[in-house]
Amino acid sequence: MKAPPDLVTVMLVEDHRAVAEGLWALLDEYDDLTVVGWADSVAEAVPMAEQLSPQVVLIDYRLSDGTGAEAAARIRARDPAVVAVFLSADTSDAALLAAAEAGASGYLLKSAGGDEIATAIRAAAAGEILIPARTLMEVLARHRETTRVSDQHAERLGRLTAREEEILVLMTQGLDNRAIADRLTISYATVRTHVRGILEKLEVRSQLEAVAKAFEWGLRPPAPDAAPEPDGA
Structure with missing residues (x-):
């Protein structure tokens, strides 16, 4: 059975069980959000997303068998309608660039509060890009200079x-x-x-x-x- 039109379906991609369970419980507190599944690796995330067709994947950058950017790119290659919001402890320019190149709509740090995460998921599901163009331009400039x-x-x-x-x-x-x-x-x-x-x-x-x-x-x-x-x- 499909979710109601105003209900945002979310799939978690996180390789730490305690974190994933905490996020699931956190998002369950919002009536307009529902978690439909949890994957703990790139290998598991791709077929699970294809099976569940979530509107949003909330994804960590560092995974046991690769990066969230790899997972997001492969998920979106199969279903471009799925949007990705990253929730990561990695603050590096390289991680943000990789996420953006994979088509991420947002990139949050794990220090973000529940309301911030929920707001980002809603906005991404509505088609908003939450990574400011100015931020990306600055990161690209630093990356070019470093290279x-x-x-x-x-x-x-x-x-x-x-x-x-x-x-x-x-x-x-x-x-x-x-x-x-x-x-x-x-x-x-x-x-x-x-x-x-x-x-x-x-x-x-x-x-x-x-x-x-x-x-x-x-x-x-x-x-x-x-x-x-x-x-x-």
């Missing part, structure tokens, strides 16, 4: 030769130039030449700054089975 800076850092690290990267890794381990020369069985002068090249390519002024940037930019040592360059390189 640009990350690409710039990767490009600088990519300028290093295999030997320079090897020396930089040893620098991050606290070895000085003489210790590096001994470790690699190359001359002290050769190490100094490579260090000058590292500073120039990373656009830094000291070995200490080079080490700090290497950590900041996520430098990872080469694979253990990487073939070493000939001595004296």
Whole structure:
């Protein structure tokens, strides 16, 4: 039997039972809202939504087998009439962007009160978009800048030769130039030449700054089975 026209049907997607039960009890207090089901994973949410056809899925971002964005995208691909409202503890720009790209109508934090959640569900069911365009524009701008800076850092690290990267890794381990020369069985002068090249390519002024940037930019040592360059390189 179908729900009355003024009754909003809600499906919960939440991988913590206590939270899901609390939300179910909370929403049951509102006469115009009814919870029709609860899924605790992406894998369970998609077929359940297809079976129950809820008007709104109230969905957590972090799930045991993926993200709420994945679940929302797959649910809406099968039935675009279903709207998604996220209720999450994740405050990151990446989570908000992923939710928006999945077609979310709203994104609430788990600190939201019952009336706020109920109001968001009603508004989403009525076709309102609760994520302000200005907020999305700001998040996109920050995301683009972060990506640009990350690409710039990767490009600088990519300028290093295999030997320079090897020396930089040893620098991050606290070895000085003489210790590096001994470790690699190359001359002290050769190490100094490579260090000058590292500073120039990373656009830094000291070995200490080079080490700090290497950590900041996520430098990872080469694979253990990487073939070493000939001595004296």
